[in-house]
Amino acid sequence: MEIGRWQHLEGPKETLDFGRRLGKGLEAGDVVALEGDLGAGKTTLTKGLMEGLGYEGEVTSPTFSLVQEYGRGRLEVFHFDFYRVEEMGELFELGWDDYLERGGVLIVEWPNLFPELLPEGTRWFQLRHVEGGREVVEIKKPERAD
Numbered sequence: 001m002e003i004g005r006w007q008h009l010e011g012p013k014e015t016l017d018f019g020r021r022l023g024k025g026l027e028a029g030d031v032v033a034l035e036g037d038l039g040a041g042k043t044t045l046t047k048g049l050m051e052g053l054g055y056e057g058e059v060t061s062p063t064f065s066l067v068q069e070y071g072r073g074r075l076e077v078f079h080f081d082f083y084r085v086e087e088m089g090e091l092f093e094l095g096w097d098d099y100l101e102r103g104g105v106l107i108v109e110w111p112n113l114f115p116e117l118l119p120e121g122t123r124w125f126q127l128r129h130v131e132g133g134r135e136v137v138e139i140k141k142p143e144r145a146d
Contacts, residue, residue, distance in 0.1 A: 010133040015041045019048020019101060022123075026053060030073055030105045033111035033118055033141075034125030041134045042109045045127065046079060049107060053077060061109065067094055076104030085087040091117060117144055 007125045009015045032040040032049065043061040050059045055073030060070040062081045069136070070077040085091060096117060099106060111118055118124075118141060127136045 003136045006135040006137045008034040008130070008133060008135050009041070012041075012044050015044045015134065015136075016048035016051065017110065019045040019050075020052040023049035023052020026075070026105050027064070028105070031100075031106040031108065031118055031122040033108045033115075033122050033124040034127065035110070035112045035124065036134075037129065040129055041136070042127060042128075045136070046107050046109070049105075050077060053105065063093070067099070076102065077107060078102070078104055079107045079109075081109040082113040088114050088117065112142060 007018070009018055023078070026049070035046055036042055043059070046061075047059045050070060050073065053073040053075055055070050055077065057070070057072060057078070059070070060068065062079050063083055066081060066085065068079040070079065080091075080099075082091070091114065100119065108118065111122075111124070120141075122141055124139050124141050125136055126139050127134055
């Protein structure tokens with residue numbers, strides 16, 4: 001269910017700008033969920049979030065490492081990618097609960113694979129491809145569909 005309305009982002013620059021604005025308002029303990037198909041702009045949006053948090057280094061997708069930690073911005077950031085996670089237990093082995101308690105910002109790509117792990121208050125964004133760019137909307141946390 002949508003909370004906001006779809007916002008058109010023409011390309012990477014607009015996606016970064018959207019992320020920067022969002023990142024400037026993030027606080028310790030916030031969780032941001034980014035849902036969308038491959039290439040929808042999740043990692044580009046994450047780069048903008050990181051810039052908004054004052055991080056100036058390289059930001060990469062944690063597709064193979066499952067989590068990237070960034071500590072040189074205004075807040076610590078833990079960037080997760082659930083795409084290659086087969087079972088929820090893998091995330092607990094990585095220390096999911098510990099990351100939630102560390103007081104940083106968690107950014108999660110592919111959160112729809114394990115939505116039950118994301119706490120109440122998670123800001124959930126859906127991205128989709130459209131002609132001429134992509135669109136993003138904030139939605140309510142979905143229930144897991146098995």
